[in-house]
């Protein structure tokens with residue numbers, strides 16, 4: 539690793555931010571034979587990064603990181619996914635577990651960001667990337683960037699991988715400050731727990747793992763919660779819409795929501811005797827933010843969260859794989875521009891086209907529809923109550939002489955009570971629209 543005063547040469551590209559997006563971009567620019575500088579403000583790579591805990595697998599990841607499953611520092615593969623609604627300390631869950639998910643390629647894994655990010659940065663160093671840590675890019679100039687408000691370093695291209703707030707994109711006028719409607723706030727806790735206890739509690743063997751998503755809170759704030767199993771610990775957290783939190787700030791704050799979440803019975807049971815080790819908070823782009831702002835300019839590309847590439851539906855968050863894929867596509871464009879000797883906005887439009895053609899572009903449309911469906915007051919308010927009422931009435935007899943109610947009657951009556959018949963038909967149309 540280099541010191542800031544040892545950097546005096548000109549680079550082909552400077553990548554700002556050593557999260558998964560930036561490291562991938564730098565790694566593949568270096569692999570393509572160009573000279574690249576990767577700059578990270580954290581004390582070490584991974585020091586500044588918060589995340590829930592899952593990396594969703596895609597074939598491109600296998601292509602970018604050969605022998606993926608024997609190489610990356612993952613904790614558990616995910617073979618079981620559970621979706622749960624929460625209402626007044628009752629929960630209703632739908633679970634999917636498959637033996638197909640028990641051999642590689644697994645559909646996803648859990649990991650620690652500090653471990654993964656520094657492992658990944660080492661790969662970049664080996665590929666020839668120059669890395670500077672504890673260094674902040676404070677300004678973009680005509681010929682490069684200013685480091686720590688002092689020293690200018692020169693490059694033909696800048697890749698902004700500086701996360702959701704992307705001060706760099708703001709500084710060159712590509713986007714305004716993120717608005718509350720465009721963001722969610724995530725709080726994450728990490729608890730240490732013995733591996734055998736985790737396996738017993740979640741009915742797992744060896745390195746099998748669970749991802750559980752939760753919908754429902756007493757204040758009806760848009761968003762959800764998660765629980766992921768690591769090898770020797772549990773990652774638990776909530777992600778809520780900032781505009782919904784803002785609207786309801788007199789009634790509730792996010793810390794109360796977190797307290798309520800971890801005190802619900804499935805969480806309380808899972809976390810029993812677990813030791814709280816870490817707390818972090820971070821802004822996350824909402825799924826609808828990605829198309830709003832340009833992701834390229836003369837000599838400038840934007841990748842990862844900075845470009846809004848995050849499938850944050852409130853219930854499910856997926857950003858790391860998109861950060862890696864967009865970093866790779868940006869690297870291809872940098873190498874193309876480098877070969878052409880042309881770094882104009884017109885040439886760099888190549889990146890926009892690559893994104894559109896990639897799985898990022900196509901999956902966004904589907905995930906956005908699903909996100910719009912879930913991020914609706916009616917879903918958060920009515921669905922957990924409705925499900926709770928129906929299950930409760932079907933399973934529980936109040937007295938010996940109570941006649942068993944028909945499923946159809948209970949269904950209709952609960953719909954009438956919590957949704958209304960008109961809204962029920964509106965919901966059917968919304969559900970169809972969100973999945974086609």
Ligand SMILES: Cc1cc2nc3c(=O)[nH]c(=O)nc-3n(C[C@H](O)[C@H](O)[C@H](O)COP(=O)(O)OP(=O)(O)OC[C@H]3O[C@@H](n4cnc5c(N)ncnc54)[C@H](O)[C@@H]3O)c2cc1C
Nearest residue numbers: 555557558559579590591592675701724820842843857858
């Ligand atoms: C609570 C929570 C849970 C999440 N759960 C998941 C999950 O389970 N799965 C998943 O796939 N995604 C999840 N995400 C989203 C995921 O973390 C992001 O999508 C991903 O980290 C984006 O990567 P990135 O490289 O674009 O940005 P980041 O990881 O944010 O990296 C940006 C880097 O840039 C550095 N930086 C910023 N400005 C400068 C500057 N001026 N100079 C130098 N360095 C700078 C920062 O220090 C940081 O290291 C979650 C996010 C949160 C907050």
